[in-house]
Every structure is written in structure tokens, then in C-alpha cells.
Amino acid sequence: MKTIAILLALAAGAASAQAPAPLADVLGCADFDTLARPVLWHEGAAAQLADCKSLRREGSAELECRPRGKLDVLGLAASEFSLRESSDGSHTAHTVFKAGIDRVRAAAEKRRGGVFEPEGADGYVMRLPGPGERRLELGQREDGASELACVAAGPQAADATRAGADATHGALRGRVTFPTRPIPPMRVCAVPVGAARGGWCALTGEDIPGFTIGAIPPGEYYVLAWPERDNPNGFVVAYARALERCAPNQPGCAGGILERVYIRARQVRDGVDLTRTFTDLPPHLARPPDPR
Structure with a gap:
């Protein structure tokens, strides 16, 4: 017992x-x-x-x-x-x-x-x-x-x-392409829609297409990439859709229409793949923005 x-x-x-x-x-x-x-x-x-x-x-x-x-x-x-x-x-x-x-x-x-x-x-x-x-x-x-x-x-x-998302920031991930091979090192940036300059950027290595941009404040962005060297044709690749109907002077009308990406706090937007090439974007999008 x-x-x-x-x-x-x-x-x-x-x-x-x-x-x-x-x-x-x-x-x-x-x-x-x-x-x-x-x-x-x-x-x-x-x-x-x-x-x-x-x-x-x-x-x-x-x-x-x-x-x-x-x-x-x-x-x-x-x-x-x-x-x-x-x-x-x-x-x-x-x-x-x-x-x-x-x-x-x-x-x-x-x-x-x-x-x-x-x-x-x-x-x-x-x-x-x-x-x-x-x-x-x-x-x-x-x-x-x-x-x-x-x-x-x-x-x-x-x-x-x-990935860089927190209570006041979001992040995005994707892949970048380029018309030439190998893919040169690229500066990939989220540029606020409607802003004259500035953006949040990341650098990729040579022939490395994957990228992540973190610590982005919530809002709407265009996502574009510029080669860090050897770009005599002024190519810019962007997250965009094919040209369908386009209003006069609409940004991105040369080869497609830039897609807006909405960033939310604490969230990562995946699948932001930059597949379309532009050569005549508006001046504030034709060159890399000053990093913020």
C-alpha cells in the first residue's frame, strides 16, 4: 500500500x-x-x-x-x-x-x-x-x-x-531577368508610386537572379532593376504585364505596363519576377533611385 x-x-x-x-x-x-x-x-x-x-x-x-x-x-x-x-x-x-x-x-x-x-x-x-x-x-x-x-x-x-518584414515594414522577393547572358549584377529597387525619387534597393551578384528587398514601408511600389555595369542600350527590367490597351504617356507603355505591388507590414510579397524590358521609361524611372 x-x-x-x-x-x-x-x-x-x-x-x-x-x-x-x-x-x-x-x-x-x-x-x-x-x-x-x-x-x-x-x-x-x-x-x-x-x-x-x-x-x-x-x-x-x-x-x-x-x-x-x-x-x-x-x-x-x-x-x-x-x-x-x-x-x-x-x-x-x-x-x-x-x-x-x-x-x-x-x-x-x-x-x-x-x-x-x-x-x-x-x-x-x-x-x-x-x-x-x-x-x-x-x-x-x-x-x-x-x-x-x-x-x-x-x-x-x-x-x-x-526577409526584413516587421511591425512597420514589409518585404518582397522575386527573380530578375536580362536580355544578355550572363545576367550582370543588378540593382533591384522598390520605387514608391508617385514619388519623384528614392526607393528601397538590393544588389544581386552576377548571374544570380534571386533577390530580396526588406524593411519597406507599407504602400504601393513599382519594382525595377538596372544593371550595375555595361548597359549601353539603357535597359531597365521591371515587374510588368504585357501591353494591352495603354493611355498616352502612361508609364511603361513601350513594352508593357508596370504593375503596382502593394506592401503590407509583417508580410513578404513573393513571386515579384522582373521579366519585361524597357528602354523609354519616364526619367525618374529610367535610372536607379537614390537609396533611402
Whole structure:
């Protein structure tokens, strides 16, 4: 009997050690393993503490909740929270506090043992060690409430980060061609639509067609490439479609129409292949822009 009691005690201890942390720990960025579970798994625990609404969209799920009583997160009262599972495999716990951003920042730094760094115009980010990308994002709403997000990035999100996409920037990837062989080293640039000069650029090596341009602010862009040397014909290759109907003096009408590429924050636009060659683009597109 004594042996059985010991075994039962050990089993109970093991089960306790493996039990997921309370919801408040998930919202406070203390348990990323539990955060990474499907949103459906969290619904039962959330329903015990709050009135929740479940939202399903293509490739994602979200649980939006308002606590029925006091919900302590990081030693502060949470006024609302949400749990989101994104199509890129990321999981986010989002908590709103009536406390000011300085109080929330101090509480999170004390309990998580890290330091927030500025990100964007008025936000902060704290990156934590561990498998995958784990981070805390902190900002302030227009009504003065503070917002804390605990983010466990999925594989696609980690890929986007490597490509140069973050909370305020996107990225694009593709391949470049050229009328001659081998393909010379190229300067590939995302040029803002409507801008007179300036752009975000990357350099390719000789006969290396693949390119990635990161840290691009959200917006609409033309994507063009110019050889770094030996270009007596003034060739410019671009992301464009074949000429169909073209208004007079429309940019790119010589051999096609330039396609606009929309860049979104945290996203990588793939498949931006530069396959059409131009020789008479408007002056501000006929030569490489000054890098920003």
C-alpha cells in the first residue's frame, strides 16, 4: 500500500508539473507553450472568467473577451483580452489595461526579466529567448489604454522576419531577368508610386537572379532593376504585364505596363519576377533611385 501511495503521489506531481499555466500567465507572456495551443483549446478556460466571442476567418481564429470580474495580469487589472491564431502559424495573446503604458512596461520588464526597446513611432518590443521567435509588443491606444501583445511567431512569420518584414515594414522577393547572358549584377529597387525619387534597393551578384528587398514601408511600389555595369542600350527590367490597351504617356507603355505591388507590414510579397524590358521609361524611372 505504501508503494502504491508513493507511485500515486509521483504521478500527481508529474501531472501537476505538466499542467498548463493559468490564463493570466498566458496573457502575461509567462507561458508561450500554452499560448501556442489552438484558440479552441483556450475557450473553456476563458469562458470561466469572461464573456467571450469566437471569430473564425479563413486561415485564422480569434477569441475576444471581456472579464466579468477582476482579472489580474502582471499585477494589473485587465479590461479586455483576446487570443488569436493566424494563418502563418503565429499565436498572439492581446491584453488591454487601463493603466498607463509606463506602469505596464515596468510590470512586464520586472516579471519577464527583459527590457523593452522602441519600435515604430510610439511602440515598444521585448524579444525573449527560447525556441522560435517570442516577443512582447507594447503600445498605447488613443483613449489612453495600454495594449500588451504576447507573440509566438509561426514558421512563416519567422521567415518574414528574416526577409526584413516587421511591425512597420514589409518585404518582397522575386527573380530578375536580362536580355544578355550572363545576367550582370543588378540593382533591384522598390520605387514608391508617385514619388519623384528614392526607393528601397538590393544588389544581386552576377548571374544570380534571386533577390530580396526588406524593411519597406507599407504602400504601393513599382519594382525595377538596372544593371550595375555595361548597359549601353539603357535597359531597365521591371515587374510588368504585357501591353494591352495603354493611355498616352502612361508609364511603361513601350513594352508593357508596370504593375503596382502593394506592401503590407509583417508580410513578404513573393513571386515579384522582373521579366519585361524597357528602354523609354519616364526619367525618374529610367535610372536607379537614390537609396533611402
